[in-house]
Amino acid sequence: MLWLQIKKMIVVMLGALLNAVGMNFFLIPADVYASGFAGISQLVSRIFTEYTPFTISTGILLLLLNIPVTILGWKVIGRSFTLYSFFSVLLMTLFLEILPVVHVSKDLLLNAVFGGVISAVGVGVTLKWGASTGGLDIIAMVLSRMKDKPVGTYIFLLNAVIILTAGYLFGWEKALYTLVTLYASTRVIDAIHTKHEKLTAMIISQKSNELKKAIHAKLVRGITSVPAKGAFSNEDKEMLIIVITRYELFDLERVIKEVDPNAFTNIVETAGIFGFFRKD
Known part of the structure; x- marks a missing residue:
């Protein structure tokens, strides 16, 4: 039992690292947005940088956004799932702060595809081992239980808000490339875990x-x-x-x-x- 928990923690750590690599090496340098709370954190960080004298990193925002969601998930969904999900968020925040933001490629399409695929591998293995990357997954699951509708419906709606806001504030080209990222990540997650909600x-x-x-x-x-x-x-x-x-x-x-x-x-x-x- 102890060895199983250790393996699960290692997998969650690997997933968080892959998520951070996908964002810091591909998505953040290209201003292409990830899905879920990672994308919201990117967007809010960019808004702070562009429209205020303050700067808040994507990693710190990701952690702050997940704190109230973790409390909600703890009460509604279950302690084990929520605990490992928050552990994933903590590690991802740590890796986002440690790893440098590097321009691996200047091609927007390559950044969108590789950023989405690498992050999705991290999400997929994390889901397969009974955890999540927090945030949007937990909110969607809570809403799904309240309204008895598919989790995917809420994930799509919340991601649509990210795309529309990013397009309105910073140009529709980057928002459209975000759609490429979402499509690539969805396909990879489905292949690793399961596409059925x-x-x-x-x-x-x-x-x-x-x-x-x-x-x-x-x-x-x-x-x-x-x-x-x-x-x-x-x-x-x-x-x-x-x-x-x-x-x-x-x-x-x-x-x-x-x-x-x-x-x-x-x-x-x-x-x-x-x-x-x-x-x-």
Whole structure:
């Protein structure tokens, strides 16, 4: 268990480093904006530099913006996910402050593509290990639970605000290149993690009671229990059906492996949900 936590921290650290490299070496020098709170931090930092006598770095703004969001996520989403997400933000802030801003290329398209891809690799591996890069992910998940709409809808709307504001203040060319960054990063994240916001897990186990307790202790999700029988063994079992977000897949996998390594689990894509998506 301890070794698993250490590996998770190492992965989160690697993800934060890749995010910082993508921003300081490609996106920030080219004035092309990242998605989420990183892009908002870039934008606000640029506004301070251009329109006020003060200068605030992107890394410090990223940390400040994430503090209230972390408190919200701690109360609504879950402590483990939020704690690792804030750890990711702290590391990313540190790396953004340590690494120099370097003009690797003067080509805007190359900066947009490589900045988006490198940052997305960092986001993807972080998500795959049950954390996030904070900020926008947490807000989108909270809004999704309140309104029962897909997380992707809110991420798209919040990123649209970044693009429109950047285009209005600093020119539409850079804003359009930001769209290239968002497209490249989305494709990479989908390839590394999963493009589906919600997933359905069907778990067949002889330790269903222990699994239900363990899942409820880790995830704020309702579970449907269905009697099942093995066709070959003729053994009585139970099938647990649970709908989760892609961010919770890592934690669910770990719970199943710890409680019942012999459980048979089928993860399927969920196209849509009717009804309230929260704990029963």
